[in-house]
Amino acid sequence: MTVFLMVAGVFTGTHVWRETAARLAGAGGEVHAVPLTGIDPDRPAPPAGADLETHIADVIAAIDAVDAGAAGSGREIVLVGHDYGIHPVLGAADRRPEHIARVVYLDCGMPRNGLPALAAVPDQETRARLAERARQGGYAGELPPPGRDEWQRWGSTAGLGDAALDRLTALAAPQPLGTLLQPLRLGGAVASVPTTGVLCTGNGATIELVQRLVDLGDPTLAALTDPRVGFFELPTGHWPMLSCPADLADVLLRAAAGEGHRLRPAGAGGTPAHLRPFPLDVPEVPRDRKDHVDLYVPAADGPRPAVVFVHGGPVPAGGRPTPREWPTLVGYARLAAAEGMVGATLDHRLHDIGDYERAAGDVAAAVERVRADPRVDADRVALWFFSGGGLLTADWLAAPPAWLRCLAASYPVLAPLPNWGLTGGRFRPARAVAHAGALPVVLLRAGRESPEIAATVEAFVTAAGNSAAHLEVVDVPDGHHGFETIDPPEDTVPAMRRAMRSVITHLTR
The missing domain is CATH 3.40.50.1820 (Alpha/Beta hydrolase fold, catalytic domain)
Known part of the structure; x- marks a missing residue:
């Protein structure tokens, strides 16, 4: 059995996974949406506030809880990180690599050791403002969630109907600044874990585009050509768990089975x-x-x-x-x-x-x-x-x-x-x-x-x-x-x- 541990992106909590989780469970999977401290109502932030390490600890606790009941069961853990959620996912997988069968990058960037999640914030006005805040020192405070008409600054809303956008707005939570400003620290063990990238084409990313970037010789992308790395596309915007939960569930099941498009190394397909x-x-x-x-x-x-x-x-x-x-x-x-x-x-x-x-x-x-x-x-x-x-x-x-x-x-x-x-x-x-x-x-x-x-x-x-x-x-x-x-x-x-x-x-x- 595959156990899916799913970590939501900026401003969002476990609620966004509801429909996708139901479909995965109906297909025989075990699913847990990981509540994040300071985001989900049942995990209030400590007096000092939550930071990235707090959320890494939340994901590690979810991994350990699965492991506690997994002896002899043959269950494999697949970690799914959407948007910001890939940062605590990678931090946790780096400390529990032997327990993770696969990490799924759901419409997100490629975090690097030593960089904060702020580097992946798409809204550049917000990024510049928070970068200045970080230079002044301290991670205290929160970033207010977007209003209903502001989500487009954080990703494409393609595929979201009015009801889904209303829900996204109504249940959004402030993002603790420490989760965006604290650098991600990786020891390198996560590199041994197979990965899958799920690209939402409505948000501007495609497999063809990634292949072109690989062909340009970007050394940071060379790892994407590892045969253990697969890719899928979804023709939707940045929140597929709300816009096409059934399609997302199907892709996650296929990813857990090791399927997905493989990229060729730079030069392997002839002259770029x-x-x-x-x-x-x-x-x-x-x-x-x-x-x-x-x-x-x-x-x-x-x-x-x-x-x-x-x-x-x-x-x-x-x-x-x-x-x-x-x-x-x-x-x-x-x-x-x-x-x-x-x-x-x-x-x-x-x-x-x-x-x-x-x-x-x-x-x-x-x-x-x-x-x-x-x-x-x-x-x-x-x-x-x-x-x-x-x-x-x-x-x-x-x-x-x-x-x-x-x-x-x-x-x-x-x-x-x-x-x-x-x-x-x-x-x-x-x-x-x-x-x-x-x-x-x-x-x-x-x-x-x-x-x-x-x-x-x-x-x-x-x-x-x-x-x-x-x-x-x-x-x-x-x-x-x-x-x-x-x-x-x-x-x-x-x-x-x-x-x-x-x-x-x-x-x-």
Whole structure:
């Protein structure tokens, strides 16, 4: 028999597991929702308040209670941690590894030794405020739960009906600050425990996305390719125990049986998509490196217009080659040079969702370096953004300088995904486009984009249609995200050429 010990996320207690637990029990499992001190009514916080170690102790007590009656029974414990709940789950599993058959990460990050749960808080305004509180010392106090209209700041509410959202709000509890600010301490024993990741696609995570991150060479993700690690997807938002409890129960039963999609190690599936050849034959224009900017300059007289290509992300800091050397970026830059333009690629420091402000500064500095080059016509520059770099278009749309003759974007993310926690207004292109004036915008839209990203693109197209911006949509009907190196050239090259011609036309008018 499998024993499921289930630990809820931030602001929520045992009540969220009610329907899922009933289905697991009906399938023959033993289920215990672990009450957490200071969250669940039957576990009031001590006078000094609860912290992460308090909740780790709660989970250890639940493990020990199962073990006390498990002698000779053959029962196996599966620990399920949702959201914040993965932190006490890992802390407990690290101290009782021999008692745990599997740990299930339910729509949550990958906590690391020495970091507090605060590092995984999606709402970045709250994260910044609490980080300052932590610098001042002390863990006392509580974080009030969200109001009914504020849950979206903590994760996608996709799939939650009004009744479920009312219930989530009514039963929410303040989160003790110590549970978010106290660092997680792991001795390393938990690494021996098999794991399963359950990704909620409505919250922005997919197996394909995780595989791409692995392929980028992020060393922190290498462990996910261990054959003992499996993955599942649920097409719902961040609270699947409320939006699709039957589907969640089925996935948890399959996870306990060792099922799940396995990721391939970086390079095991051949050349990763981001390093595959550019689909167009372009001249071998030499590279001229200027700090974190590479220029591809045509053999032409006088200053030339320039196209600056801005990569997406997040991209791991230690990955090699860096994005400005990826075949797609270099290919586009050389294609621009073949058309008589200066092509430029750059590296910016978008290594984490919280790095957009820093990346925006890097891009602005790189653009000024390009414009300052004597071979560049500083009054005729286009910016071309890719993928997750799409959010960086917002600054340029909100206040386009006179020298910016065109803005292009390929399969861009044009609004923060639900689990990114970017609740402020700066990196929201659909809002910014209202201030773009008559700026020409060329948008390459992938017909087989993920639904979550496609929704951000459609919202942008609608907003642009209500503004003065001159939007040209270039569709790649059968294209996927990153189509240049994924899809057949006959499906993609015509659109790529059309987009480049449009950008050049705007630069040379």
